Amino acid sequence: MGKVELAVMTRAQCHALYQGWENDPALYLEAAEYRPYVYDAATVDRYFDARQTPDRVLFAVLLDGRPIGEVQLKAINRDRRECALSIHLQNDAVKGWGYGTQAERLAVRYAFDRLAMLAVNADAVITNTRSQHVLEKAGFRLVREDVGFRYYRVEQ
Numbered sequence: 001m002g003k004v005e006l007a008v009m010t011r012a013q014c015h016a017l018y019q020g021w022e023n024d025p026a027l028y029l030e031a032a033e034y035r036p037y038v039y040d041a042a043t044v045d046r047y048f049d050a051r052q053t054p055d056r057v058l059f060a061v062l063l064d065g066r067p068i069g070e071v072q073l074k075a076i077n078r079d080r081r082e083c084a085l086s087i088h089l090q091n092d093a094v095k096g097w098g099y100g101t102q103a104e105r106l107a108v109r110y111a112f113d114r115l116a117m118l119a120v121n122a123d124a125v126i127t128n129t130r131s132q133h134v135l136e137k138a139g140f141r142l143v144r145e146d147v148g149f150r151y152y153r154v155e156q
């Protein structure tokens, strides 16, 4: 297993990532909501631009310098000192190798050490047991459950 790094995503990395992107059916509670991903440069530009806000950091997950996924720290609240994490790896070829666990651990460290957060929240569709297991491996604990979702949190 290689070692991954997190880097604040550049526009070029964002395009490289989405050129090889596959949506993961595990993200959808209703299978009928799933749509295959189709790359479109203008859509990726809009996606990238919309994420350059003060309450969010968009990271590339890099393996040997190549983007294999994205992690976001979002809803960054500097008064309450908490934020939320989301993650999506590029496609099935890079899932199941431990990269997601490494990336989540790095993002949590970044939130605590660089953003001075005291807590990081995350949620997962209830059927997405892989994501829930990986959140727990990265130190998150289950705090709440409601229709369709499980909510997790890790505190410094």
Ligand SMILES: CC(C)(COP(=O)(O)OP(=O)(O)OC[C@H]1O[C@@H](n2cnc3c(N)ncnc32)[C@H](O)[C@@H]1OP(=O)(O)O)[C@@H](O)C(=O)NCCC(=O)NCCS
Residues within 6 Å of the ligand: 024, 026, 027, 086, 087, 088, 089, 090, 094, 095, 096, 097, 098, 099, 100, 101, 102, 123, 124, 125, 128, 129, 130, 131, 133, 134, 137
């Ligand atoms: C969720 C995701 C980030 C995990 O990253 P990953 O690199 O694939 O996961 P890892 O290889 O680090 O770890 C996978 C772990 O889940 C376990 N696992 C695999 N399938 C599982 C399943 N269906 N149910 C429970 N655990 C499962 C593996 O055994 C492994 O645990 P172990 O190390 O204790 O054996 C990645 O798969 C992904 O991007 N999925 C699509 C998007 C997504 O679901 N994002 C999360 C939204 S909340």
